[in-house]
Amino acid sequence: MDAIDIATNEQERELSRALTYRKPEPPKQSTGRCWNCKEPVEQGRRWCDKRCMTEWEQLHDRNR
Numbered sequence: 001m002d003a004i005d006i007a008t009n010e011q012e013r014e015l016s017r018a019l020t021y022r023k024p025e026p027p028k029q030s031t032g033r034c035w036n037c038k039e040p041v042e043q044g045r046r047w048c049d050k051r052c053m054t055e056w057e058q059l060h061d062r063n064r
């Protein structure tokens with residue numbers, strides 16, 4: 001197996017992972033505010049609750 005084969009395998013693995021995981025990509029880090037309603041949230045959190053997370057995901061689904 002040469003370097004090109006290895007690279008191709010990596011890309012295929014990356015692609016199949018992307019196809020399996022169809023949810024919109026969530027924000028990478030917390031800003032201290034809910035990504036959906038912009039209300040202040042606890043450190044390390046991105047949404048105030050499950051409902052906001054779902055709403056945010058649906059919003060991004062529609063834009064695709």
Ligand SMILES: [Zn+2]
Nearest residue numbers: 034037048052
């Ligand atoms: Zn919220």
